[in-house]
Amino acid sequence: MNETCPKCDREQPVDQFYADKRNRTGRMRICKNCFCDRMRRYRGRMRNNPEWVAKERARCQAKDKGRKRSGKRRSVPTCQTF
Numbered sequence: 140m141n142e143t144c145p146k147c148d149r150e151q152p153v154d155q156f157y158a159d160k161r162n163r164t165g166r167m168r169i170c171k172n173c174f175c176d177r178m179r180r181y182r183g184r185m186r187n188n189p190e191w192v193a194k195e196r197a198r199c200q201a202k203d204k205g206r207k208r209s210g211k212r213r214s215v216p217t218c219q220t221f
């Protein structure tokens with residue numbers, strides 16, 4: 140099954156899209172590449188904001204702990220940029 144990313148306008152297999160439970164389709168509308176690209180830019184901007192960095196770091200650590208316990212495969216983007 141393929142899905143077209145509205146951002147890069149490329150048709151790609153669904154495993155090239157991150158899961159998003161909030162979305163009706165259960166997947167993000169934009170592909171992994173576009174999502175990473177957007178996050179990189181967003182993080183680059185927010186990096187100057189110490190409050191955001193602290194909050195984001197705490198959020199990622201909490202998520203990591205939960206993942207280890209449940210032993211689930213990672214389908215959610217992580218915060219390796221820090």
Ligand SMILES: [Zn+2]
Binds near residue numbers: 172174
């Ligand atoms: Zn894309």
